[in-house]
């Protein structure tokens with residue numbers, strides 16, 4: 001592994017600005033990341049130093065670079081003090097007011113811990129690589145806006161992910177600038193005596209891994225970030241939090257141990273020091289944080305519970321979200337590494353190694369016995385789990401069906417909550433102001449929002465969109481110039497950049513990470529055809545493209561190079577640009593500046609995708625494969641669907657078909673509509689489509705909708721389950737499950753009889769069913785006997801089955817029962833039914849939970 005060479009100062013410290021008392025509130029505002037979605041607070045910092053603000057958008061930097069004289073002048077400026085006072089009062093109210101969560105009748109959790117390997121909150125805290133991190137950041141922000149009591153748990157990476165630049169030849173270069181925590185908007189968690197709060201984790205044959213805890217304030221939400229760069233730590237310990245998604249398997253495992261096990265210990269330190277209530281629910285955002293469950297089982301067994309009772313408590317209070325159907329996106333460790341790190345006395349003392357190993361074992365058809373799978377661990381340690389769009393929920397149920405093989409895919413206990421985006425962060429300020437002027441906001445009453453959008457004059461919206469396109473063009477030119485200088489070009493060669501891109505031309509954006517399934521270069525499938533689209537004399541289009549390839553992914557870097565080479569061509573370089581170093585800072589002007597947002601993944605590998613939602617909220621029209629969220633919410637009029645050639649096995653053929661469809665849509669539908677303007681220059685049909693996009697998508701794609709869904713569908717039920725499991729109930733539940741599993745071989749449906757519906761049943765008839773079941777050592781209270789009915793498909797499946805209970809009508813010797821019930825036949829057509837027995841108990845969240853079923 002290589003680390004950047006660094007000249008280590010023998011001692012370092014940061015000179016913190018001393019703010020004159022009248023403007024001390026600047027420090028408070030800089031210390032809470034709410035400024036990143038609050039324009040009035042941003043204006044205050046811009047006033048401190050317009051130049052420093054324009055260059056960095058970083059309040060800590062702005063304050064650090066302001067001169068004594070400047071600060072004194074501001075302290076004496078009544079107008080400034082007034083604006084500062086308003087911003088500070090707004091933050092105070094924001095932090096103290098009752099919000100949606102406080103106004104609910106529900107019995108939601110008192111606190112929720114949200115674990116994620118990455119958090120993308122603002123460009124000045126670069127602790128993310130892509131969608132997963134941005135989503136986590138938006139989740140915290142929306143939770144804060146709603147007053148949901150979340151505490152985030154993550155790591156602080158000294159180099160973040162990486163900074164991308166290009167070589168002369170267009171090959172991706174990675175840089176790892178060192179982040180100085182003193183220059184970041186975070187503070188150290190300290191004990192009452194002022195010493196640093198730390199946690200430690202036992203390591204096999206090594207000293208304990210020690211980490212300190214940083215705290216970022218995301219509005220009302222604290223985010224705890226663990227950092228192994230502590231005084232006296234050996235280099236290989238300091239390296240654990242060096243960078244996001246870098247290093248080999250062992251490095252990754254150490255990071256995940258720190259995030260999961262260390263994260264729980266950090267939460268305990270946080271509560272001990274600040275008095276914060278302990279979380280009732282633990283949400284693991286993707287498999288990386290799965291070890292949190294093992295640490296909680298350790299705690300619970302240390303407090304006297306049996307292992308199995310502790311497991312029940314852990315499961316009841318844990319929510320697991322899976323984020324990718326791409327096999328390479330799932331963490332799988334060599335089993336031997338887990339054996340090493342969870343050996344007795346290591347990370348979680350007292351937790352038996354064989355139980356840990358069993359949690360991550362791929363013990364299903366096609367599984368690899370040498371592997372420990374973090375997604376599988378996530379499902380086994382969480383009673384509730386979800387995917388991140390309806391389609392992804394479906395794909396996940398198929399993908400992880402092996403964990404519940406006795407059940408049909410539809411009953412695999414993985415639900416879905418579709419991702420959303422944080423509008424106050426992502427919607428251009430001008431759009432927010434326009435909507436506010438019309439008396440609404442995207443997060444408020446949907447009907448008022450719709451009315452405001454419908455009242456917005458087209459001419460005004462079009463003018464605004466032009467201004468946003470101009471802003472993007474300016475930003476892109478500056479980035480292009482910097483990139484070309486880095487690639488070794490002299491200024492004299494760069495005159496063309498002054499005319500690169502055009503604020504009057506139809507602008508298509510494409511920016512995302514560069515794993516192969518996202519197909520960065522699909523647009524290059526027919527380079528001549530793309531050129532004709534770009535250079536069309538009447539209806540040209542321009543493309544703004546960005547994205548990072550993982551440092552170890554040479555395939556991805558080749559795709560970037562291919563694209564950069566195409567874009568370097570003097571014939572087209574004014575119409576297609578690749579901008580290096582896609583990050584939040586670039587994304588903020590990019591989405592509003594685009595007319596069309598392109599996404600062409602290989603269906604169904606895009607679990608959700610969120611960039612298209614951000615574009616839509618800024619009046620961008622989506623042009624996308626029907627994958628992820630777009631599969632769910634495309635309605636035929638709010639953008640365009642690129643037909644997917646899913647069924648075509650030949651990958652080249654599939655790419656050809658989909659690329660052709662993409663060119664056709666741009667040429668025949670998109671460009672003609674965009675350029676079809678009246679005498680006033682306003683393309684009415686385009687604006688109608690924009691308006692429809694706002695109205696149809698705005699309420700759905702919001703992160704506040706997503707967080708409300710999590711509260712309602714997962715967090716509150718998890719809290720209720722957890723509250724129902726005190727030590728006695730948990731012990732009873734564990735014993736009950738063991739008894740059910742032991743007795744299940746004796747459970748059978750022996751015989752089924754029916755009447756009222758022969759071969760000639762008519763709609764309106766009643767089907768009465770009697771069944772004889774053997775329960776062996778189990779009692780009728782342990783199970784539910786169900787009549788499963790519906791339309792038969794294939795050999796032995798019933799589509800969308802209806803369930804009706806069958807009740808005991810007679811009891812016989814030897815644990816045998818007769819059960820009976822009836823259902824009306826209210827639909828014509830083919831009909832099939834069967835009878836099954838499943839475990840049933842108050843503490844189960846799904847019939848499939850134990851994986852046990854006995855069918856006729």
Ligand SMILES: *Cc1c(COP(=O)(O)O)cnc(C)c1O
Nearest residue numbers: 130131512583584587609610611
């Ligand atoms: C929204 C966003 C992403 C995620 O985009 P996807 O459509 O989910 O691929 C990645 N990076 C940045 C900087 C973003 O803002």
